[in-house]
Amino acid sequence: MSASASWRTKGRASWFAFGSRRRGVDGMGSPAMRIPSWLVSWLQVGPLASILIVLFALPTFLFLVVSFFDYDRVGLYPAFMFDNYRDLLTTPSTLRVYISSLKFAAIVWAITLFLGFNIAYFLIFHVRSATIRTVLFLLCAIPFWTSGIIRTIAWIPFLGRNGAFNTILQDMHITSQPLEFLLFSDFAVVVTYVHLFTLLMVGPIANSLSKIDPALMEAARDAGASRWRTMVDVVIPLSKTGIALGSILVFTQVMGDYFVVKQMSGGQSASIVSMLSTEIQAMQYPPASANAMVLVIFVAVMVAFMMKVVDVRKELVK
Amino acid sequence: MMVGGSSRSYGPSDARPWTFYALAFLFGAYLMFLYGPMFVIYVLSFQGPNGGVTFPMVGVSLDWFRDVFKKGMMANIPASFTRSMQLAALVSAMTVVFSVAAALAFRRRFPGSGVVFYFAVASLVMPSLLVGFGIGFGFQVLGWQTGLFTSALGAQLTWTLPFGLFAMFAVVNRFNRSYEEAANDLGASSWQRLRYVTLPILMPGIIGVAMGAFTLSYDEYARTTLAIGRENTLPLEIYALISSATSPVLFAIGTLTTSVSFLIIGITLIVVWRMQKRRALIKTA
Numbered sequence: 001m002s003a004s005a006s007w008r009t010k011g012r013a014s015w016f017a018f019g020s021r022r023r024g025v026d027g028m029g030s031p032a033m034r035i036p037s038w039l040v041s042w043l044q045v046g047p048l049a050s051i052l053i054v055l056f057a058l059p060t061f062l063f064l065v066v067s068f069f070d071y072d073r074v075g076l077y078p079a080f081m082f083d084n085y086r087d088l089l090t091t092p093s094t095l096r097v098y099i100s101s102l103k104f105a106a107i108v109w110a111i112t113l114f115l116g117f118n119i120a121y122f123l124i125f126h127v128r129s130a131t132i133r134t135v136l137f138l139l140c141a142i143p144f145w146t147s148g149i150i151r152t153i154a155w156i157p158f159l160g161r162n163g164a165f166n167t168i169l170q171d172m173h174i175t176s177q178p179l180e181f182l183l184f185s186d187f188a189v190v191v192t193y194v195h196l197f198t199l200l201m202v203g204p205i206a207n208s209l210s211k212i213d214p215a216l217m218e219a220a221r222d223a224g225a226s227r228w229r230t231m232v233d234v235v236i237p238l239s240k241t242g243i244a245l246g247s248i249l250v251f252t253q254v255m256g257d258y259f260v261v262k263q264m265s266g267g268q269s270a271s272i273v274s275m276l277s278t279e280i281q282a283m284q285y286p287p288a289s290a291n292a293m294v295l296v297i298f299v300a301v302m303v304a305f306m307m308k309v310v311d312v313r314k315e316l317v318k
Numbered sequence: 319m320m321v322g323g324s325s326r327s328y329g330p331s332d333a334r335p336w337t338f339y340a341l342a343f344l345f346g347a348y349l350m351f352l353y354g355p356m357f358v359i360y361v362l363s364f365q366g367p368n369g370g371v372t373f374p375m376v377g378v379s380l381d382w383f384r385d386v387f388k389k390g391m392m393a394n395i396p397a398s399f400t401r402s403m404q405l406a407a408l409v410s411a412m413t414v415v416f417s418v419a420a421a422l423a424f425r426r427r428f429p430g431s432g433v434v435f436y437f438a439v440a441s442l443v444m445p446s447l448l449v450g451f452g453i454g455f456g457f458q459v460l461g462w463q464t465g466l467f468t469s470a471l472g473a474q475l476t477w478t479l480p481f482g483l484f485a486m487f488a489v490v491n492r493f494n495r496s497y498e499e500a501a502n503d504l505g506a507s508s509w510q511r512l513r514y515v516t517l518p519i520l521m522p523g524i525i526g527v528a529m530g531a532f533t534l535s536y537d538e539y540a541r542t543t544l545a546i547g548r549e550n551t552l553p554l555e556i557y558a559l560i561s562s563a564t565s566p567v568l569f570a571i572g573t574l575t576t577s578v579s580f581l582i583i584g585i586t587l588i589v590v591w592r593m594q595k596r597r598a599l600i601k602t603a
Contacts, residue, residue, distance in 0.1 A: 038429055045420040047420075049420075049437070055473070115344075123345075136345070139349060146537070147552075149557055150572035150575060157373065158355040163358075163373070164355075198352075252445070256540070272445075273445055303439070
């Protein structure tokens, strides 16, 4: 909704109370009938907001407090010290793990963005029948409805030494012996991430693309723009909300992963969260909390940056 | 997922540009990439009793499926499956009610709307394991016992509620408000307007959210793992199985869970289809 349209809604008494207008003066005039509009909004949004406050904001605040605590094998001791942070930030392995996770995030982001954008573009602008489009969308989405754990381990018999892929390659005489780097490697991690997360890119981008009026593209074409210029100057700018949302989802999923790296890298790579879960299992809550806070701040800064580039809120809540 | 597209009418003489073929090829390759490994585990789940987790197949049997249902052998799959379904049903119902209500509220600006929005974003992007860690830790501090319908339910809601909210934004954005105004002008009360106008129009989207929330919950493990009590959900039971055993049982579970997902999708599609058909009938009548 544009700025002028939101003015119109502002003038309206409330979404609920509005209905009483036609029922005559008595309904309109009695103060009991008129719930202020902000209260109606809060009644509607209240349950969601309170769940998020209790189950998301409070636990995060708990990390913040506990990350300054002292601890030993027996328990936690309230304190206000920065030792946990100092230990974490001065350990060389911390930097190594962050770089490794960022590397995965960057590679997976680039691949899923390329795949996601092209698939979404194909589905929205090239597929002409709505039914076929729905069917193709479902085909993309169905594997998403299978547990991520199963989808991860599904790659093991596929990529393994005697796996399906190596067998096919050898049967076709492309390779003479099995490729070893396929499984339990960074390659396997990236492949699994792309398999798991491409749909997170397709969905938001397709949603953005579907709002573009095809007439705009025709106009660009008629004005002499090449296919490429139409893409760069019309389609991509108009789909940047979807691109930003998809990027945020993929990026945070990769940064928050601990299972895929553990399972597919064969112990060669670590992830931030798997480092953290080791600390949790050892009941070292204060360093785990400090670690969690650093990760949360890191992710928050990255997401804030992406949302700065694109005003996601303005685009979403119209 | 609700996706409209270009609604131009095409003549049969409209030639496809070369980009169509390039993208169609890419799409086909992506589908093969998507289904290839899944297909391998479906096939391997029918592995013979002496077969292993890779090819070749040593005979064909249903032994591994039987093992899934054998109680107490390694893990109690049927019991954890029941728990997962119950939890997913509850999560789905709560997500629909709360996120639809909240999305309706977001159609106007209200004091604090920005805060709620950014809380939802933050909750969605928070590394999953940390959410469960925070909730489990909080319960420990308060001296409460973590459980399936308390902490685990809460941990999953921090994921499904923002998802439901953002999905509903997309649905509500397409909603033409003049229907509501027409209902007002015809004298509908606010309840009648909600019940007979707003909700029916939003219904396909609402069903999408319900289905999405159900499957997100049913497959969720990272948020739940540190917030669950003594009784595991199905993904956590599978997770435990991975570290203890490598046998085609895992693949049999994969085949079964996929079948369940298909069943849920199929039922939903039939419901939506029948709803649309009924609506079309009303329109023509």
